[in-house]
Amino acid sequence: MSSRANKPDTQADIDLRNCLQAVQPRSFIMKAGAGSGKTTSLIKGLSSAIQIHGEQLRKLRQRIACITYTEIAAGEIWRDVGSDPLVHVSTIHSFFWLLAKPFQNDIQAWVSERITEKIEVLEQKQASYGPRVQQRTKDKDTRDLEWLRSQLDGIAEVKGFRYGKGSDYLKGTLGHDDILKMVTYLIMQRPLFRTLLARQFPFVFVDESQDTTTEVIEALKTVGREPGVRCCLGFFGDPMQQIYATGTGLVEAEPHWADIPKPENFRCSIQVLNLANAIRRDGDDLVQVPGQRLGPDGIIPTPEGAAHLFVLSADDTRDANLVRVREWMAARTGDDRWRSDDDDHERVKLLVIVHQMAAKRLGFGELYTALNSRAPSSFKDGFLDGTAWPLSPCVKFLIPIAIAHTGNRQLEVMRLIREYSPLLEKGDLAGVTVAERLKTINELVISIAEGIAGDSNVTIGDLLRQVNDAGLLIFDPRLASYLNPDAALSGQPAEGAGSDDTQGEDGSDREMASMDAFLACPAKQLLAYQTYISERSPFGTQQGIKGAEFERVLVVLDDAESTHFQFSYEKYLRLKAPSDTDQKHIDAGEETVVDRTRRLFYVSCTRALKELAVVLFTADPEQAEAHLRQLDLFEGDSIHTHNVFEAG
């Protein structure tokens, strides 16, 4: 892959270089819409910084920090700057850990403080139990409290903390959340820490800044303001593409910062881009223009493309209607690949807000319901990417090992075991022969594979308990406490003890109900779920496709099937009035469901390289159609109802 550093400069790239070239490099924000090649600009910025300041940085043992959203992106960006050791590309968590790791004493103090805080929260909760609190909840709280107190006692003995998958303080492991909270605390409270950061990393670039938390952005800005040192900050992002609720959205430029817009769009066809600008119009002032595309034979014209809206009835003909939409698009565009076939997932990308229809159709309806309807929001949010703590061991280990075993790929089985299981670690092998141990493991793997990929009725709970009892995996303490509720001290209380969602009497009840349902699901649903989230189905989730692009995109807007309360297309399209809560948010100038949905819609539509079809399922299509024509989103002749099929 040729480096993106060599792509031609846009005005934004030139402006950025000027910022870096100044005697005192100037901090900046780069607002770059969908398809603008934001990451290309980031890479060019990094290359410029190396070119201008590299020698000095090397001499002073300083580096350039580049923060990305995922480890994969980090690897790609680093490769694009020639794997230069001057650039430290990593996720915010790895970066923060790098900064904090040398200060073990401060970490220990912070952890003690945090446990103490949790204890206080639980104690207060106990003191104010209402009459409706279940005995089960009370028992769990008592167990959790006991457990926390034992943690506090043991913490002084911990020699050395690490950054690991989930937090387990007594083992010296800090989780993702801990790292973010702790390091923002250190930055905000300790001038020395800020000075050290700025001196180690005089340049800090942040990719996807819109989805970086406000606390992290504020912490970095504080470093930039630290007197006596210089730290050039650069934020690359698009507030319109903020997907996560924790993201900060627009990073406000400080006085003296450069505000660099990048208006080009190198991805979408003209019709799709017109729609994107129309959506964006209500959000902010960035108007994107088609970027000049360079091919081997010179400039390639931007394709005209298409963007159609279908307003259809939200009834049981949804699936059939989707097929008709695709047929119609195929006929209209003359592109046969709009039609369904065996390689469907390579033909059309079907974008939905996660909905039960997909789950049911693909065969994991119960699993979906367990972790979505009335589940804590951390479960819902972590459902699609498999990061919710009940799911993560399944996604990372159990499902892949079942697939590998079924496919007779024993090397892959062993790789997974070596990577995740303690059973083959040296320390664990004392007193057991390797052959014996391998035999045990093999039996376990067979039973996992049968449970997941076979045709048995084993539940997820059965499987997880078996794995837990055999010690094949060390589970997140929160999960372990559900598998073995008697061993009070083996698990950690729900992370919810601190988060808003499960706080209060209701929260832990919800978690427990959700977990009960989850553990009772048939294990084979995991396989279907895996197929779904690994995007080998034509379905994609609107939240999960940031940065991706597809030739043909079909976006499904369907509030009725969605259990996500954060999003509502009907409210966004003003088919439905805002609720009282929404109105409160509007009045308070806070973010509303409309803002969130608009961004989701923008992200979904801008995935299309050429043609886009948007299908709105709503109760009264005729009325909706009339209304939608006034919104000036789609061209008038691109808005259709079911009549269009008859006409065709």
Place this chain on the structure above:
Amino acid sequence: MQLHSYRLRNFRRLKAAHIELADDISIFVGSNNSGKTSATQAIQAFVTGGRDRFSLYDFSSSCWKAFDEAESNNVDDPIPDGLLPSIDLDLWFEVAVPDLYLVIPLLPSAAWEGSKVGIRVSFTARSPLNLIQNYRAAKAKGAAQAAELSPGSEYVPWPRSMTDYLQRELKNEYELRYFVLDHTQFDKNFLEIGDYVPEELRKEQGGGAILKSLIHIDNLGAQRHLADPNPEAGGRSEDLSKRLSRFYKRNLDQRQDDHAALRALFESEQALNSHLDGVFKPMLDRLSKLGYPGVNNPRLKIMSALDPAHVMSQDARVHYQIGEGEDTATLPDSYNGLGFKNLIYMVVEILDAQAKWVAMENRPPLHLIFVEEPEAHLHAQLQQVFIRNVLELLNIKDDVDSIFSSQMVITTHSPHILYERGFKPIRYFRRTKIGREQLTEVLNLSAFYQDQSDDRDFLERYLKLTHCDLFFSDAAILVEGNVERLLLPVMIRKVARPLRSACLCILEVGGAFGHRFQSLIEFLGLTTLIITDIDSVALVVPEADADIDDEEVEEFEVPADEEEDVARQVQDGGQNPAAKPVESPPKRKYGKACLPNEPGAATSNQTLIKWLPGKRTIEELRNASETDKTHELKDNTKVRVAYQTERPITWNGATENLCGRTLEEDFSLENPGWSQSVERKPLGLIVKGEIADPSTLAKGLHKRVSRKSFDKTKFALALLTEDEDAWDVPTYIREGLVWLNEEVRIELETVIPDVDPMAETGGIGEADE
């Protein structure tokens, strides 16, 4: 960032020494065997060496006892802390806040504030418990094997003792450990407060690597032993051309394909040329003015193969270029003077070391260069040129305003080097003795410089002008004048022969200035004998307004009376009780020289009045006890004053208690018959006319010596030509020398030759100084 200081514990005679370094250049001085070389070797052993670098002989002698005592620790008893001694090095870095990022692993906390960052390297037992068990096992095994031999032998198998065991097993039983030091837990002398225990750096953090990443050390050793069997390790006397070509070879051998290295070579060569041309131009110009044997106007020219690829087969050559333009001729370097060669050698070595440091991957911010005895073979002027210009060598052009810095430490025995830069860089290695143990304490003269604003400039100038060897001596003798200085060696030979083998510094200061040395002598804690004159005067009360222009009347100062001080403070109304007492200005007094036995006579000698014994009248001086005349400094070192004292003088059948006013008078009174005999006319002491009794003699002598025509130097030289067995040393000097002999003997007697072959390798050279 700089190395502020370091503390050594249990390293040879540096049992507890704290050594502060200046930010540019520090000069280590001290008498022989005071631990200067150990101080430079220690830091190198800890930073770049490793545990293999240490031997049991590196432990201070008191540790040996501790080792053998540890042997008897009961097996079942818990091992007390510090049962087995360790050698510790505390390094303290001065780091500006913006540069703290370089030392993050050494910061105690993110909430920490300050600029002094410390790390301790400890050469310590891996596991005291295992060590003792291993020792016992070895001993039991040895005993069992010895028991199988035929009985009746005195043979004791290894290990006979814990020290015997460790002689062989130290490398296996001891290891280096690293600790982070929190400066807030240390007092101003860099000693731990209370029971503070520093935090150990975890193994995976790699204390040794951290240290190496911060500091790079080069050591330019003194001239090695002439019969050094290893030609590669040649000293400064070796062929300069060889040295230069090795400069290339050493680098080329390692990285022939490394163009960065080759370029660095090329550049360092150019740097060498331009440095020699630039920095040492004044020195070379000076040399041309001094003249060079046989050839006029010689100039230094380094001619070497500029193509680094050919350097390996082609020795670089140093030539002297003589003449300009077409008349240019060159002389090969074997025609160089030894001193010149030595100078160039050092410059090449320093630049070589520096070039290597600059080209280092992940270059440590700190470069510490030790130069041992740069004075070898350099004559005085070159020594001064060297020390004046050497700092310019350390400036690296591109490093302006950067995190990098070089610090240089020079050990020397040369007063020319020592005083050229004043007191501030001087670190004085003072030998002390506690019990039977020989120790060294390191004094920072910059502290003295700051505290003694009154006398320091005088002292700096005096020491520089006289090139005196105060800092290298075992004891100092402050004398009144030239006569004493000339005669002292003979007098020492006569009454205190053993003193001849001690290094004595004889300072000719006179009574009027002797007291100005008080602060320095006391700071250094140097055993000192002051030989001065009683300087008796009859007080004269000046008429009001009358100018005293009588040449014979002497003006001198005495401190204001204490009662007057009190009175002044009372006048202040006690408003300022906590403030230091307001010192009254000294009072002026006037007097005419008179004989010491004149009633009511005072002394005008400032040393006697202000320092020792601190008396004003001759009466008091006469009655001053041995205790009054002696002042103890620290750990048993003392200062004693000697001035003329009365003793029975017999002349013409009469005996009287008398003393002279000056050395000459007192000498004659000591040897009345001999000195008044006609053959002694050259001494110039013969009193003419009738001399009835000793007092008449004294009077006559006083008159004679006071005359303007009396030539003191002639007296001294004439005395030196006499048979030295024929005369006696004046009593006061004899007593003083005998006292000094006793003091120095106590100090020197227990010096054990350093058993470590690594220590003081330059010992032979040192002894020559």
